[in-house]
Amino acid sequence: QQQVKQSPQSLIVQKGGIPIINCAYENTAFDYFPWYQQFPGKGPALLIAIRPDVSEKKEGRFTISFNKSAKQFSLHIMDSQPGDSATYFCAASFGNQFYFGTGTSLTVIP
Amino acid sequence: DGGITQSPKYLFRKEGQNVTLSCEQNLNHDAMYWYRQDPGQGLRLIYYSQIVNDFQKGDIAEGYSVSREKKESFPLTVTSAQKNPTAFYLCASSAGPTGVDTQYFGPGTRLTVL
16 A cells, blocks of 8 residues: 555756646655655765754745645645756655655656 | 765666675665665665664565665665666665754766666
8 A cells, every 4th residue: 555645757847947846645644745756777866854843844846735634745846947857756754664655757848 | 085886887687686786875864775776766765774683575575585684784685586776776865863954975877687
């Protein structure tokens, strides 16, 4: 059973657009929600993370929106650039247990 | 320069061979993990270890083995019992229950069965 459901599987936007990637979870024990960015042939790198006591967190062009009642969270990339083209994974964790979404392949067209 | 190192970057295995992937971290993290990533798929947990000399099976442990004799090291052996081992293998670590729960990843090892 997939603990974290991620959508869409792939996404294509024009440069300057705002791609949005969504994730949903069921286990209310999760208390940490990170997003990772992965380029081909590389390991995932932590991008931004949020805890359930806040509804939004912004770091540079990346924003996480968190809806605790709906058990959903999303990543927004403002003013997207071709260099943002990568695979993005959401995750949820409690303790040392980490659960990942299936990933979203983002392509930003110049 | 702190981080996680994995070696080798590329590994080729003949059928019937066991191979060992190396993972070392100098972040002083208690917990370490091994994931398998197949094209277009997410990360699947193979094994994890929360403390030296202790480890637990993840979702796809069959055909794999690990050891955790030192805090810094968590090698993964892909045995001949693993029927489809060609994949990208990622090692990760986190501080553990007493620290920040962010998980950090190494650069990965791509294993190909010839």
